[in-house]
Amino acid sequence: MVFSCHSQNNLEQHIEKIRSEGYSDYSIKPEFSREIYTSIIYLEPFTGRNLRAFGYDMFSEPIRRKAMELARDYNMVALSGKVILVQxxxxxxxxxxxxxxxxxxxxxxxxxxxxRQKA
Incomplete structure (x- = not known):
């Protein structure tokens, strides 16, 4: 189970908020500039190789992004195409x-x- 946060125009504030919650090494991956960030901030179990996904921006990868946009824009559940998990x-x-x-x-x-895109 994963929850990602949509960040736009307040990237530094988002990073500082997560770091203030006790995750001092938190960063968004991959590191490159873009308009929208959707980093994973909650996932279970929060152990082992799942930790690799913490901070991963799913919008940075085209297959994941397409499914996320479909879900957001049409207010429905959407499945991605075939992916390899970052874990x-x-x-x-x-x-x-x-x-x-x-x-x-x-x-x-x-x-x-x-x-829906604004919300």
Whole structure:
């Protein structure tokens, strides 16, 4: 189970917030400038190789991004195409799919695509 946070125009504030919660080494990966960040901030179990996913920006990868945009824009569950999880090691690598469910900011209008993109 994973939850990602949508960050736009407040990247430094987002990073500082997560670091203030006790994750002093938190950073968003991969590190390159972009308009929207959707870093993983909660995941279970929060141990072992799952820790590799902490801070990973799923919007940075085209297959994940396409599914996230579909879920957000149409307010529905969306499956990604075939991906390799960032938690995988070099040994016995397995492909899979990801399921995305949109979560919107409370009291924001979501009755059209533009509203859902803002919420």
């Amino acid at each position: 995988e090691t070099d040994k016995d690598v397995q492909a899979g799919v990801l399921m995305y469910v949109p979560v919107y900011i409370k009291r924001m209008p979501i009755n059209n695509v533009a509203g």
